[in-house]
Amino acid sequence: MNKQIYNTHNRDDQPFIHDGNHASDGSEPALASWRDGPTKRAILQFVEQVTDRNSPTYVAPAKRIAAFDNDGTLWCEKPSYTQELFIIQHFRHCVEADPQLREVQPYKAFWENDRAYFKNLTIQELGVIIIQAVSSSLQADYEAEIHDFFVHNQHPTYHRPFTETAYVPMLELVCYLQDNAFQVYIVTGGDTDFVRSVSEIMYGIPRSHVIGTSVEIKLDVRDGQPILARQNKIIEPFNEGTGKAINMHLHIGQRPILSVGNSDGDIDMLHFTTHPDHPTLPLLIQHDDDEREFAYDTGAKKAQEMARERGWHIISMKKDFQRVFAFED
Amino acid sequence: MNKQIYNTHNRDDQPFIHDGNHASDGSEPALASWRDGPTKRAILQFVEQVTDRNSPTYVAPAKRIAAFDNDGTLWCEKPSYTQELFIIQHFRHCVEADPQLREVQPYKAFWENDRAYFKNLTIQELGVIIIQAVSSSLQADYEAEIHDFFVHNQHPTYHRPFTETAYVPMLELVCYLQDNAFQVYIVTGGDTDFVRSVSEIMYGIPRSHVIGTSVEIKLDVRDGQPILARQNKIIEPFNEGTGKAINMHLHIGQRPILSVGNSDGDIDMLHFTTHPDHPTLPLLIQHDDDEREFAYDTGAKKAQEMARERGWHIISMKKDFQRVFAFED
Numbered sequence: 001m002n003k004q005i006y007n008t009h010n011r012d013d014q015p016f017i018h019d020g021n022h023a024s025d026g027s028e029p030a031l032a033s034w035r036d037g038p039t040k041r042a043i044l045q046f047v048e049q050v051t052d053r054n055s056p057t058y059v060a061p062a063k064r065i066a067a068f069d070n071d072g073t074l075w076c077e078k079p080s081y082t083q084e085l086f087i088i089q090h091f092r093h094c095v096e097a098d099p100q101l102r103e104v105q106p107y108k109a110f111w112e113n114d115r116a117y118f119k120n121l122t123i124q125e126l127g128v129i130i131i132q133a134v135s136s137s138l139q140a141d142y143e144a145e146i147h148d149f150f151v152h153n154q155h156p157t158y159h160r161p162f163t164e165t166a167y168v169p170m171l172e173l174v175c176y177l178q179d180n181a182f183q184v185y186i187v188t189g190g191d192t193d194f195v196r197s198v199s200e201i202m203y204g205i206p207r208s209h210v211i212g213t214s215v216e217i218k219l220d221v222r223d224g225q226p227i228l229a230r231q232n233k234i235i236e237p238f239n240e241g242t243g244k245a246i247n248m249h250l251h252i253g254q255r256p257i258l259s260v261g262n263s264d265g266d267i268d269m270l271h272f273t274t275h276p277d278h279p280t281l282p283l284l285i286q287h288d289d290d291e292r293e294f295a296y297d298t299g300a301k302k303a304q305e306m307a308r309e310r311g312w313h314i315i316s317m318k319k320d321f322q323r324v325f326a327f328e329d
Numbered sequence: 330m331n332k333q334i335y336n337t338h339n340r341d342d343q344p345f346i347h348d349g350n351h352a353s354d355g356s357e358p359a360l361a362s363w364r365d366g367p368t369k370r371a372i373l374q375f376v377e378q379v380t381d382r383n384s385p386t387y388v389a390p391a392k393r394i395a396a397f398d399n400d401g402t403l404w405c406e407k408p409s410y411t412q413e414l415f416i417i418q419h420f421r422h423c424v425e426a427d428p429q430l431r432e433v434q435p436y437k438a439f440w441e442n443d444r445a446y447f448k449n450l451t452i453q454e455l456g457v458i459i460i461q462a463v464s465s466s467l468q469a470d471y472e473a474e475i476h477d478f479f480v481h482n483q484h485p486t487y488h489r490p491f492t493e494t495a496y497v498p499m500l501e502l503v504c505y506l507q508d509n510a511f512q513v514y515i516v517t518g519g520d521t522d523f524v525r526s527v528s529e530i531m532y533g534i535p536r537s538h539v540i541g542t543s544v545e546i547k548l549d550v551r552d553g554q555p556i557l558a559r560q561n562k563i564i565e566p567f568n569e570g571t572g573k574a575i576n577m578h579l580h581i582g583q584r585p586i587l588s589v590g591n592s593d594g595d596i597d598m599l600h601f602t603t604h605p606d607h608p609t610l611p612l613l614i615q616h617d618d619d620e621r622e623f624a625y626d627t628g629a630k631k632a633q634e635m636a637r638e639r640g641w642h643i644i645s646m647k648k649d650f651q652r653v654f655a656f657e658d
Binding site: 183206210245253271272 | 391394468512521522525529535536537539543546547548554555557564571574575578579580581582583597600601604605
């Protein structure tokens with residue numbers, strides 16, 4: 001069904017679209033951009049195990065849930081979260097419209113590009129700023145602003161549209177799972193609407209399969225038409241850490257059997273995926289390729305320690321990815 | 330995809346299952362249990378409009394969202410909500426385990442079957458009692474108790490398992506929409522978990538497509554395994570009235586183009602479905618068949634008035650349904 005959504009999606013009104021999803025035409029083998037090795041073999045073996053009706057490890061399609069973190073897992077999160085750049089632009093637009101805001105934080109920091117101000121923000125603190133950025137606006141206006149951001153901006157070091165900054169091997173993995181009747185979800189700490197705005201066109205993942213951090217919504221009526229207004233309050237729990245497991249339960253109603261993350265905020269999602277009664281595959285991406293991407297382990301050390309302790313598979317971008325981005329070739 | 334979920338669902342561990350879903354074998358025409366008339370014609374015409382690629386009214390599959398209320402829309406809600414009977418049983422079990430609770434409300438009312446106590450409860454007030462019934466319990470225990478209820482109880486007047494109390498024409502409508510690449514959701518005021526426990530087997534609707542009223546969840550770890558514990562607090566908004574529109578936005582990320590309800594609690598969902606830019610089909614069921622079902626309009630008068638005012642189609646159970654339940658024949 002996802003494939004159908006992906007293929008029939010009307011792109012005429014989406015000028016920034018790049019078809020980064022390469023694996024679905026059936027002409028190349030599964031996971032073609034993955035190097036042969038223990039990680040690729042583990043994935044292929046796992047999918048075979050759960051789809052073989054004659055195996056005791058068979059899992060019915062209804063229970064084949066896969067969960068992907070977004071930032072640093074599906075697309076590049078360096079040198080800055082894409083959403084952070086969107087917020088910077090939003091605040092700068094606010095200051096341009098009202099110059100007095102130049103002396104008010106956090107507008108001042110955004111206007112002066114004061115990286116030090118943001119450097120030590122946790123993703124939760126960033127979340128509060130996101131809310132300030134978007135509160136009291138109409139949902140439709142907010143979505144239009146996001147769309148506009150993706151049309152007019154590009155990645156600061158790759159100089160490509162952000163919609164091209166997905167990791168090709170991960171796009172292949174999403175496709176491969178969908179082809180095997182998995183329901184693939186994005187489970188992100190980022191703003192739900194921000195990620196929904198590109199989930200179909202970048203990943204072939206429908207809007208309804210994006211579970212992120214959301215703000216409260218109020219239903220108003222304007223000119224006789226119901227409209228959605230964004231409120232100045234995050235819906236708890238924030239979709240990081242235990243929040244990812246809790247919100248998966250609320251939205252999906254069952255645990256994933258495969259999940260992929262890259263940071264400490266994904267530990268609970270990966271742990272929630274493991275279950276003694278079923279075959280499960282928790283995967284942790286390691287950013288160890290400073291030539292093709294960025295090498296870093298800040299905010300991921302505990303996750304890597306847990307992965308080693310519990311035998312979660314680690315995806316090395318350097319060793320496991322034949323290529324990283326579609327624009328490399 | 331839903332069809333696949335439905336057909337491959339492992340039923341061996343589900344002793345109470347009845348296959349009420351008749352319309353999917355392709356051997357009969359669509360909506361075979363609907364009588365010819367303006368309602369059936371409006372549904373067929375609407376689906377044709379939105380699926381015809383050459384029509385200006387074409388809607389891409391990704392946007393074909395349908396929302397169904399549950400109680401009184403998909404299954405019978407009289408003489409009592411099924412969930413109410415589950416709760417009564419739960420409270421009686423509590424009193425049997427601790428006889429002192431006989432003198433404590435609401436246990437006393439449940440124990441004495443004091444209908445007057447419950448008669449004037451709104452669905453919200455009932456919700457608070459539901460929470461009392463299930464708070465502080467483990468999610469897995471709660472789901473087991475629901476499963477047990479469906480195995481061991483039957484409808485008080487039809488003397489059939491509750492899983493057989495779905496309206497056949499509505500099952501056909503769900504199937505017909507899924508066959509036409511609609512994503513069909515249940516949007517219910519009832520407890521999300523209660524409805525999820527039967528959504529796949531009764532309706533062929535996956536657990537993830539049930540949006541109901543939920544309680545807060547906490548993630549605990551027991552014996553090294555992550556477990557979900559239910560908390561004594563409903564997640565706002567309660568999934569009735571405007572809550573249905575708000576929660577659809579949060580879970581689906583877009584408006585339905587077709588929705589079906591039967592009571593005043595569905596007005597906002599039906600209103601949220603209408604949109605001047607797209608073809609939309611809001612449908613309101615009228616319980617006017619006192620021979621085959623129950624005739625009542627308590628709690629639905631405002632919805633019926635709105636339907637007449639705004640031209641929403643009314644489904645008359647008496648006139649439009651060739652048959653109501655699968656067990657009639």
